[in-house]
Amino acid sequence: MTTISLQDILILLGLALAIAFLCRLIKLSPIIGYLMTGLLVGPYGFHLIKGINDVEMMADIGVIMLLFTIGLEFSVSRILRLKGLLLKCGSTQVILTGLLICGLAVMAGLPMRTAAVLGMALALSSTAIVLKLLLEKGELDSAHGRIALAVLLFQDLSVIFFLVALPLLGGQAREFTLLGVAGALGLLAGLFVFSRYLLQPLLISVLRTRAPELFRLTILFLVLGTAWVTHLAGLSLALGAFLAGLALAESDYSHQALSDIIPFRDTFLAIFFISMGMLVNVRSLSDDGPLILGLFLLLCLLKALIATLAALWARFPLRISLLSGLILFQVGEFSFILLKQARSLYLIPEHSYQITLFVITLSMMTTPLLFSRAGVIAERLAGMLSNRKESWSDTEEEQTANLQGHVVIAGYGLAGRNVARVLRDMQIPYIHIEMNGEIVRRARERGEFIVYGDATSRTVLERVGTGRARALVLAINDPSALAGTIQAAREINDRLYILVRTRFVLDLDRLYEFGADEVIPDEFEASLQMAACLLRSFAIPEGKTLKLIASLRQEHYGGLREPAVPPADLAGYLSVLEDGRIEFRPLPEHSPCMGRTLAELQFRARTGTMVVGVVRKERILYNPTAEFSLEEGDTLMLLGAGEDLDRARQLLHGELSDSPVDTPVS
Structure with a gap:
């Protein structure tokens, strides 16, 4: 058996880097680049890599890392937040798609076991590609983004059950004897006890060493060790990695573990997709080109239709449902994992396996292209199909x-x-x-x-x-x-x-052109709020803060509008606030100021502050005159510097002497 050499690794990584970079330039997923690399270096391409078995072993580590990160991201709170969409959209999409594909495969003459494998594998969509595209366009929190996230999360959960089901389909159910089941349950119970009672103290002890490399080694040992334990229990390595991630998901160290493991995961996962590309026989494309293209179109239409129906069942409008279907039409990376295991269990013939790999690759390659036009297509289709009126009640x-x-x-x-x-x-x-x-x-x-x-x-x-x-x-x-x-x-x-x-400043011009009167970008307003909070922490007077923020807002919005609007000079409006701040001060019970006018109190002369308004019985009375009389329940809006506001508080509580400050009475 030939082992992989340093030259093989350099060829592998060099080609993967170059092709993935080119894919990125033309806005394709790097996964496509890794698959193409495998096609070139594999036995059906130029046969540049000799140690194929070693490549597949490293690919298995990539699968383990992927399942571990999926487990880390499956926090209970996240599942509960999307439980409605998970149960409706997710279950409908996976079950209907799996059953229909399985039925069509049986009608095409494939064995029931092979049809079941195809149903499980092709029901899945690409979590990596879809979430990446949604994040890039800022649509993850949109209605169709939430639907896609719920469906993808349910699919990721389904993968665990599919991985358990494959050995049963492969005729290995006889290995599940009573003793074997008891042993598996015992090992899983031990794993639960370890994660529940021993994992946290272990991680705390490691972190106390203040050595980041020890924490990374601990996480790697935990991932690979849990995978090995579940393998001993007769279950898959990937299932063990998922359970390890799930054990860490609710801990305080899950985010650090995720950030530490991602570089390893991405590297080994790239090798996994390269190894999958090595298994694709390019000759099957020339022999079965029309069949592959026909199956690709049929599968994409079927998956888009079922995802649309799933969103409609969750009572989303037709346009949103169609948009969800158009971004979930592809087959995903987990399908490669299932097919590879099914092939090792002799559940799928080589010819069907090769055709399925090509169909999956085509669907992933076309996803970025369709995603950019999905909104327009969904809107036009919704306009053509929605001839019925909305059903509103008589009361509405x-x-x-x-x-x-x-x-x-x-x-x-x-x-x-x-x-x-x-x-x-x-x-x-x-x-x-x-x-x-x-x-x-x-x-x-x-x-x-x-x-x-x-x-x-x-x-x-x-x-x-x-x-x-x-x-x-x-x-x-x-x-x-x-x-x-x-x-x-x-x-x-x-x-x-x-x-x-x-969400984004770059949308301003486009939305104004369409007819908006005012557009508020989240990212800019959030930055102003952060700046204001920071200035307050440095005890900068409120007046200066308000003036600066108002100037920035006017300058920014004016500069973003086309043609540019010159920013207004706000100095005249806010100069009175330059060194002061506004404070709301309720009139205390039994205050000596009760029933007296501002003139009688000589409020401005004695405190140096100005009463710019009074809140009385849920109404705001602005610029009260000198003859304004204070009543029980009033709240004064005071403008002044910090020391002046302290004197105003003392006056309202009867603690201030009668001597005025050096401030002219206005």
Whole structure:
């Protein structure tokens, strides 16, 4: 048996680096580059690598690392947060896709065992590619992003069960004797006890050494050791790695463990995909080209349709459901793992194996290309297919018909709820549009005025009275939906004030061109809030902070608009705050100031502060005159420097002498 040499490793890594770099330049996943590297260096390519068995052994380590990181990311809180979508969308997609593919394979004349393997492997989508593309476009928190995440998480969980099921399909069920089952349960129980009671003290002891390399070695030993223990129990190495990750997921050290293991995982996982590329026989493409292309198209249509139906069952609008289907149509990296194990168990013939590998590779290669156009395709398909009217109750029809001068809020997330709270306090009528049916149901139980629908739909906008509305607030996490909603709303009501929230500054010009009146970018506003908090920690006067932040905001937004708007000079507006701050000070009970006017108290002369307003019975009275009399329950809005505000507090509590400060009375 030929062993791998240093020359083989250099050829392997050098070609992988070059091809993955080229794939990155043309916006393809590096996984495609690794598969192509395997095609070139493998026995069916130029046969540049001699020690293929050693490459496969390193590939197994990559699979172990991958399953460990999946276990680390499967925290209980994350699963509970998406439990509704996991159970509805995830289970529907995996079960329906697996059963249909299995049935079609049996109809095509394949053995039942092979059909079951294909059903399990091809039901999976690519977690690595889809999540990467969603993160790059900032759509992970959008409706279709949450659906995709839920489906992918359920698929990742399903992989564990598939890995356990494959040996049973391979006729190894006879090895599961009563003694063997007892031994497996004993080893797993020991693993549980170790992770529950011994793992934390062990990691704490290692961390006390302040040697990062010892922590990394401990994590590597834990991963490989757990995989070995489960292998002794008659289960797969990958299952053991997943259990090790799950044991660490809820600990305080999971994030550090993940960051330490990722470089090892990515390196060995690249070798895994190269090894899979080595197994692909390029000659099968020339012999079975039409068959491979036909199966590829059929599989993609089938998976996209089932993912769409799964999202519809979770009561998402048609456009969002179609968009989810279009980004989950491919087959994923875990499918290679399942097929490789199935091949070693003789569950799939070589010819079927080669054809399936080509179909998987084609689906992964086309994913970035379709992803960039998925939003447009989904919108057009939804427009063609949705001829039916939205089903609204008589109560909703009556309520929306009576709306006038209201605010339409698209989205019921944190931003949408906060805007609604402000409007409710000011007694301004509003209505929510939300596309998640479960969220709509819960919001109605709390008494919210909310309707189910897609804000990009002109029909939905008309039904909520956008033509009679005063303003539209877009507080949604779907960047692809913003432009369409703005255009539709502007066509319905050209006097509508449209306020848009976006995640990125780069979207400003585009959204203004579509007709938005004001666009608030999250990343810029968050940076201003961080700067303000930092200045306060340095005890910078509030006035200077407000002036600087206001100047930055005006300068930034003015510079981003095309044509550029020259920033306003805010010095005239905020110069009074230059060295001071605003403070709210309630009038204490039994204060000697009760019932006396500001003139009688000589408030400005004695304290150096100015009363710019008084909050009385939930109303704000600005710029009170010298004859304004203080009453029980008043809260004073004071403007002044720190020392002056201290004197004002003493005056309100009856602790200040009658001597005035050196401040002219205004």
